[in-house]
Amino acid sequence: MKIDLNLPGKILDSTESLARNLAVMVCVVAAISACAYFLSPWLHLLSLSKGLEAVLAASLTSFATYALAAAAHRKRFSNVSYNTCEIHERCSAQHLSIRDNYHQTVSDLSQYNAVLCNQLREAIGQTETAVLGVVGRMVNIHQQSSFQVNQIGTSSEKSGELIAITREQVRKNQQVIQALNAFSDSQSEQLRGNLDRIQRLSDEMEQMRPLVDDIADIADRTNLLALNAAIEAARAGEAGRGFAVVSDAVRNLSNQSNKAAHEIADRITRVAKHAAAETENAKRSIACNEDSQKFTSLADNLSNIEGRFKTAALHLEEIIKGIDEANGVIVEEVSVVLGEIQFQDVVRQRLEHVNNGLDYQSEFALKTLHWLEGKGESPEKQLSEHLDELKEKYVMHEQLTAHNAVLGVSAPAAGGSNLKIELF
Amino acid sequence: MAKTIMVVDDSATMRLSLKSALELSGFKVECAGDGVLALNQLKFGVKPDLIITDINMPNMGGLEFIKTLRTLPGFRFTPVLALTTESHQEKRDEAKKHGATGWLVKPVTGPDLVKIIKQVLPGA
Numbered sequence: 001m002k003i004d005l006n007l008p009g010k011i012l013d014s015t016e017s018l019a020r021n022l023a024v025m026v027c028v029v030a031a032i033s034a035c036a037y038f039l040s041p042w043l044h045l046l047s048l049s050k051g052l053e054a055v056l057a058a059s060l061t062s063f064a065t066y067a068l069a070a071a072a073h074r075k076r077f078s079n080v081s082y083n084t085c086e087i088h089e090r091c092s093a094q095h096l097s098i099r100d101n102y103h104q105t106v107s108d109l110s111q112y113n114a115v116l117c118n119q120l121r122e123a124i125g126q127t128e129t130a131v132l133g134v135v136g137r138m139v140n141i142h143q144q145s146s147f148q149v150n151q152i153g154t155s156s157e158k159s160g161e162l163i164a165i166t167r168e169q170v171r172k173n174q175q176v177i178q179a180l181n182a183f184s185d186s187q188s189e190q191l192r193g194n195l196d197r198i199q200r201l202s203d204e205m206e207q208m209r210p211l212v213d214d215i216a217d218i219a220d221r222t223n224l225l226a227l228n229a230a231i232e233a234a235r236a237g238e239a240g241r242g243f244a245v246v247s248d249a250v251r252n253l254s255n256q257s258n259k260a261a262h263e264i265a266d267r268i269t270r271v272a273k274h275a276a277a278e279t280e281n282a283k284r285s286i287a288c289n290e291d292s293q294k295f296t297s298l299a300d301n302l303s304n305i306e307g308r309f310k311t312a313a314l315h316l317e318e319i320i321k322g323i324d325e326a327n328g329v330i331v332e333e334v335s336v337v338l339g340e341i342q343f344q345d346v347v348r349q350r351l352e353h354v355n356n357g358l359d360y361q362s363e364f365a366l367k368t369l370h371w372l373e374g375k376g377e378s379p380e381k382q383l384s385e386h387l388d389e390l391k392e393k394y395v396m397h398e399q400l401t402a403h404n405a406v407l408g409v410s411a412p413a414a415g416g417s418n419l420k421i422e423l424f
Numbered sequence: 425m426a427k428t429i430m431v432v433d434d435s436a437t438m439r440l441s442l443k444s445a446l447e448l449s450g451f452k453v454e455c456a457g458d459g460v461l462a463l464n465q466l467k468f469g470v471k472p473d474l475i476i477t478d479i480n481m482p483n484m485g486g487l488e489f490i491k492t493l494r495t496l497p498g499f500r501f502t503p504v505l506a507l508t509t510e511s512h513q514e515k516r517d518e519a520k521k522h523g524a525t526g527w528l529v530k531p532v533t534g535p536d537l538v539k540i541i542k543q544v545l546p547g548a
Contacts, residue, residue: 335534
């Protein structure tokens with residue numbers, strides 16, 4: 001479709017022509033009316049019937065009225081004609097001004113849109129760069145956190161190993177101490193047994209001492225008896241000679257018995273001394289073994305050390321567990337943030353649609369400009385048609401909703417599945 | 425051994441955020457900028473256990489990529505999740521027809537994504 005820009009001028013020209021024609025018509029009607037007016041008395045003299053006379057009079061009056069009206073109209077039309085010319089001139093000037101202004105506006109619009117498009121593209125690029133930086137930093141935070149957790153985990157493992165080694169060592173030491181204690185107990189038992197035996201032996205030896213005295217006494221008495229026998233044998237003379245031999249033998253035997261008794265007494269005394277000495281030694285050994293009960297306290301100390309290690313290990317485990325949980329929360333949060341960063345892609349796509357719309361608007365403005373300059377055809381589609389095409393290209397419900405909200409259209413119900421996550 | 429996931433998306437933000445989120449969860453991640461680049465990687469020996477692809481991409485979109493992927497030997501049953509802003513039901517149906525395993529609308533948080541991956545990738 002082409003717009004005739006000279007249409008206002010043409011309208012003015014035709015109006016002027018019409019005014020001129022009307023002026024001529026009015027002059028003719030005025031002349032006829034004047035003739036009728038001046039001829040009316042003569043018509044009366046022609047003795048026309050009253051009805052015809054009335055019709056003629058009415059006709060003449062009407063003509064006169066029309067003539068007066070025409071005169072008035074002529075004047076008015078001449079004024080209109082004058083005004084129309086003035087308007088025409090004014091309109092022409094205004095038309096030129098509008099055309100120049102529109103030309104400039106359309107020309108500027110293209111550039112204006114290009115600037116806006118570029119701004120949008122720059123903004124998209126900027127958000128993308130910023131978001132990539134944020135992602136990098138989030139990953140860095142997570143790496144740092146993981147590093148800390150690993151460090152603590154390694155320390156924990158080392159502590160755990162140390163605790164296990166210590167626990168094992170303590171267990172072994174306790175076993176050694178138990179063995180030592182058992183050995184010590186058995187030694188003490190043996191020593192006590194030995195002591196008892198020595199004591200009993202010593203007692204029995206002491207009990208032998210009166211027997212030795214008895215033997216010595218018997219020996220002395222036997223010796224005295226033998227001496228009496230020898231005296232009696234001597235007194236008996238030849239007859240007692242044999243008896244004297246027997247008494248000598250008995251006296252020898254009693255001397256030997258006496259000597260043996262003294263030797264036995266000496267030996268019993270020596271054995272008793274040894275027994276007393278051994279008893280003292282055994283007592284000292286038992287006392288030493290009783291002192292060895294400090295092994296038990298050493299074992300207790302080791303148990304205490306192990307207990308403290310266990311407490312420290314549990315505390316460390318709790319700390320590590322807490323840090324591990326905190327790290328889990330960080331990972332979860334970072335993961336959520338990384339997901340939410342996808343908004344940039346969503347926004348980018350929406351802005352790219354806006355950019356496409358602005359690009360088309362620029363193209364449309366340029367085509368319109370060329371058409372106005374007579375250098376080409378008018379744009380094939382109106383902006384409203386392109387708006388519909390733009391709507392067809394939307395991929396998100398949100399885009400459609402925003403579009404319909406501006407145009408006051410209610411959004412159609414989404415068909416099919418509207419799930420954000422769907423597994424087929 | 426860590427499972428490998430391929431991310432196909434023309435947005436650098438998407439690629440990096442998905443890669444980071446998945447690596448945090450212990451996956452190995454390979455990335456491609458569009459369907460053509462992804463197919464090239466697959467032809468050169470990358471063997472992902474699961475693929476996450478965008479739908480609207482230059483050169484080769486997600487639907488065509490899934491369709492072509494299913495013709496490649498060894499990728500007939502590889503799980504493919506479409507992760508997109510696209511909300512047209514026809515596209516969703518088409519993806520299903522071409523053999524996509526699931527449809528996810530952006531944005532999807534890391535934990536949700538990992539949950540879905542564990543659902544479609546046993547042992548992940």
